[in-house]
Amino acid sequence: MNQTEAPFSETDILTIPELARRLKADKSKTYDIVSIKGCPLFDIGGDRGKRVIWGDFLDWFRKNFKVAGK
Template sequence: MQQDSKPFSETDVITVPELATRLKVSKFQAYEMVSIHGCPVYELGGERQKRIIWGDFLNWFRSHYVRQ
């Protein structure tokens, strides 16, 4: 996992718990988010084997959530 002093790379491959940490949401919320149709998540076989490419997720996230 990345240290706070280093910026996140667009090419980072992360797990759902790491996604939750980066977004500062609960693991439950992160799993709910990646279950949305169209979310760029890669399933490697099983519920706990999901991976996300950070840059792909950010692009999807920005297009699906409204900035307030």
């Protein structure tokens, strides 16, 4: 992490492109992930109105995806 960047907070509200950057995944893969039933995705309206709360997403992600190699 760049030393000037603030650490991630569990209460951060992210757009899908921001989430993709945190996951180090491309946007299309990230859209596939957030379309899975049960993903804590909020729709605030409009074409680009999808949001996730970082802490909620991480909890859900950890429960629904396996650690590589296990």
